[in-house]
Amino acid sequence: MEKTHQAHHEHYDPEASKIGMWLFIFTELLLFGAMFIIYSVYRYLNPEAFHLAGEELNTLIGAINTVILLVSSMTIAMSTSAIRKGNIWLTQQLLAITLVLALVFLVNKYFEWGSKFSHGIFPGSEYMLANYSQGEILFFGLYFVMTGLHAVHILVGMGLIIWTMIEVRQKKIHQEKYDLLENSGLYWHLVDIIWIFLFPLFYLIH
Amino acid sequence: MQESQSAIQASYLRTPGRFKGFLGWVTSTDHKRIGLLYLYSIATMFFVGMLLGLAMKLELVAPGKTLMEARDYNATFTVHGVIMIFMVVIPGLPAVFGNFLLPLMIGARDVAFPRINLLSWYFYVAGVVLILIALLFGPGTPDTGWTFYAPYSFKTGTNMLPAIFGAFILGFSSILTGLNFIVTIHRMRAPGMGWMKLPMFAWTLYGTAWIQLLATPVVGITLVLVALERLFGIGVFDPALGGDPILYQHLFWIYSHPAVYIMILPAMGAVSEIIPTFAQKQLFGYKALILSTMAIAFVGYLVWGHHMFTAGMSGTAQYAFSLLTFLVAIPSAIKVFNWISTMYKGSINMQTPFYWAASFIFVFMIGGFSGLVLGSLATNIHVHDTGFVVAHFHYIVFGGVGYSFMAAIHYWFPKIYGRMYDSHWANIGWILFFVGFVSLYTPMFWLGMKGMPRRYYDYLPEFHGANILSTFGSWILAMGFIVIVFNLIRAARSGPPVGPNPWNGKTMEWMVPSPPPVENFEEIPVVGENDGPYNYE
Numbered sequence: 001m002e003k004t005h006q007a008h009h010e011h012y013d014p015e016a017s018k019i020g021m022w023l024f025i026f027t028e029l030l031l032f033g034a035m036f037i038i039y040s041v042y043r044y045l046n047p048e049a050f051h052l053a054g055e056e057l058n059t060l061i062g063a064i065n066t067v068i069l070l071v072s073s074m075t076i077a078m079s080t081s082a083i084r085k086g087n088i089w090l091t092q093q094l095l096a097i098t099l100v101l102a103l104v105f106l107v108n109k110y111f112e113w114g115s116k117f118s119h120g121i122f123p124g125s126e127y128m129l130a131n132y133s134q135g136e137i138l139f140f141g142l143y144f145v146m147t148g149l150h151a152v153h154i155l156v157g158m159g160l161i162i163w164t165m166i167e168v169r170q171k172k173i174h175q176e177k178y179d180l181l182e183n184s185g186l187y188w189h190l191v192d193i194i195w196i197f198l199f200p201l202f203y204l205i206h
Numbered sequence: 207m208q209e210s211q212s213a214i215q216a217s218y219l220r221t222p223g224r225f226k227g228f229l230g231w232v233t234s235t236d237h238k239r240i241g242l243l244y245l246y247s248i249a250t251m252f253f254v255g256m257l258l259g260l261a262m263k264l265e266l267v268a269p270g271k272t273l274m275e276a277r278d279y280n281a282t283f284t285v286h287g288v289i290m291i292f293m294v295v296i297p298g299l300p301a302v303f304g305n306f307l308l309p310l311m312i313g314a315r316d317v318a319f320p321r322i323n324l325l326s327w328y329f330y331v332a333g334v335v336l337i338l339i340a341l342l343f344g345p346g347t348p349d350t351g352w353t354f355y356a357p358y359s360f361k362t363g364t365n366m367l368p369a370i371f372g373a374f375i376l377g378f379s380s381i382l383t384g385l386n387f388i389v390t391i392h393r394m395r396a397p398g399m400g401w402m403k404l405p406m407f408a409w410t411l412y413g414t415a416w417i418q419l420l421a422t423p424v425v426g427i428t429l430v431l432v433a434l435e436r437l438f439g440i441g442v443f444d445p446a447l448g449g450d451p452i453l454y455q456h457l458f459w460i461y462s463h464p465a466v467y468i469m470i471l472p473a474m475g476a477v478s479e480i481i482p483t484f485a486q487k488q489l490f491g492y493k494a495l496i497l498s499t500m501a502i503a504f505v506g507y508l509v510w511g512h513h514m515f516t517a518g519m520s521g522t523a524q525y526a527f528s529l530l531t532f533l534v535a536i537p538s539a540i541k542v543f544n545w546i547s548t549m550y551k552g553s554i555n556m557q558t559p560f561y562w563a564a565s566f567i568f569v570f571m572i573g574g575f576s577g578l579v580l581g582s583l584a585t586n587i588h589v590h591d592t593g594f595v596v597a598h599f600h601y602i603v604f605g606g607v608g609y610s611f612m613a614a615i616h617y618w619f620p621k622i623y624g625r626m627y628d629s630h631w632a633n634i635g636w637i638l639f640f641v642g643f644v645s646l647y648t649p650m651f652w653l654g655m656k657g658m659p660r661r662y663y664d665y666l667p668e669f670h671g672a673n674i675l676s677t678f679g680s681w682i683l684a685m686g687f688i689v690i691v692f693n694l695i696r697a698a699r700s701g702p703p704v705g706p707n708p709w710n711g712k713t714m715e716w717m718v719p720s721p722p723p724v725e726n727f728e729e730i731p732v733v734g735e736n737d738g739p740y741n742y743e
Contacts, residue, residue, distance in 0.1 A: 013318070013393055015393060016318045016389050016393040016394075017319075019392060020318065020319060020385055020386075023385045023388055024385060027381055027385075027420070027423045028423070030421075030423040031423040031424070031426060031427045033423075033424070034424045034460075037457075038431075038442060038453065038457075041453060042442075042448075042449075042450075045450075046448070123434075123438035123439055137441050137447050137448060138441050138442065138447065138449065141442055142440075142442065144440065145431065145440055145442070149427075149430075
């Protein structure tokens, strides 16, 4: 059987793996889509409270993180171009830059969350129950869930990029066969585009 | 006979791999072995779910407490529901027969991502283990019903977290199976096999796969939110913090209504394969069946609100959901007419799979018509949350998926094992199952009309007679199930070997030896201009 499985793996169809990734991205979009529906329902029900709570978020850190993610999307896209040209060294450098940017994003996020926590703003906090309206509690509940879920996706994306870098190093990914790299890139763009929607919804609309 | 024996020796069942025995099975990425792994795990879970169902029916044999307290009854119907829905009927036909047959039907050697396919089975097992943990350990068995309705699902002190997480993982397993099937059908059809040459079962798997892919994530995130609500109190579904429990119901049913089409579409597909073989005719209305499949998959997305007619929604929304619900009946009826037309003037070969397929149509129609009673706004109010709903649901889901599954296992059994079962005992099993089924669920229609609520462990004395009949039916059904399972196990071990095509089937899977060799096809077949899907010789 082992032999025949080798035969299975030799069947190489980059188109199939890309379709697979796109289908997976659809599921991710629906996952966040449900969250966006919940957000819009509660925003519609509590416009004032969402306005007030939104002003408490740090727009500067949010904007910096947006730029970081956009740049990281660019570097991972460039890494695909680099592998097409057969430049393994440049591919690895660009992937490493993407990874570092992802890490910086998470560090920023950590400080942002940390400052909220130190002000007593977190789900289930007594301080919020005493001082905030229901709409504001909902806003911060959604803020932590949605940015938290997004951060989990960043972590998964970082894992994917590390896996890709290992395979590039092992020469499993090369000029002729780079579907894993392309798929990591697709996934990273998804993580990016979700943030592109989260940023205005939480930080900008007042 | 000699040839059949050697086919069994050379098949996927025997060929030695790196590991032997059990390990050889759980590390195999062969779609046929994965299909059987699913078959054995799903059959086991069905047996557990059936025991719980029998316990519930035994409790209802007399008014008042018979066997268990009210709380235990709540836990029993919750676990029965979770097992039967998430572990049996949703994976059911796609995971077992879809995995086994799809590559054979489209002329491929395997699915597109064999390793992800095996991974999805591991996810299934992980989900099962988590839910069993919820059952056996911790503060108490979940008692919310399989719907996990908010706010009770984060207020109850029972062991909800592993159960919710288990359901989430099972959803992931389902998504991966669907993803695999879509890519397989797009990329791996044999040369010359256009979309209009796909057998109906493959078409229904395709429709189902899209629903699995696009609906499951919504319930996934909803369950995550319930878990977060329990852990941290984020407030999204908690009315005490401004959240809206009705929103939970919407999000839950946006998945869980399409989920019944995940269950029923492949069931319809299997029946569409079986009826032509035994009517010895080509399938009638192939294109109409494809269109109705896609119509059901699409409209099925838009009807979730009919679960919530009494939960509080605007009149306009109620009318819209009711109308859309009625729309689903049209493609479903088209399918029934096509099956009947396939039989018309056919030379019907009365065999066990045909009995199951024909009784599928019978119970499916009763389930479907009673669904219209529930889809009408006025009658819905009368029978909402009564035994009527339970009877309808079991007629359509257990009747639909269960009968189709039985038809499929009796039809493809010789393909899977290369051996034949004893059809005398198979028929006895069928008639017991059928009689038991009808006497188990039909009284519940009447009980519901008379006002007996569902999910109660007790009832008024005037409902006693019908409940006795129902409990009695549950025993006959269980007896039938045991006869069927023993008959099939015996046949799988020592039934007489049969040739590649004992039923004279005309689809591609019957063109390879039974059981199929590991590689399915020695050479990938080329489908000609006039070939298929129902005229391979």
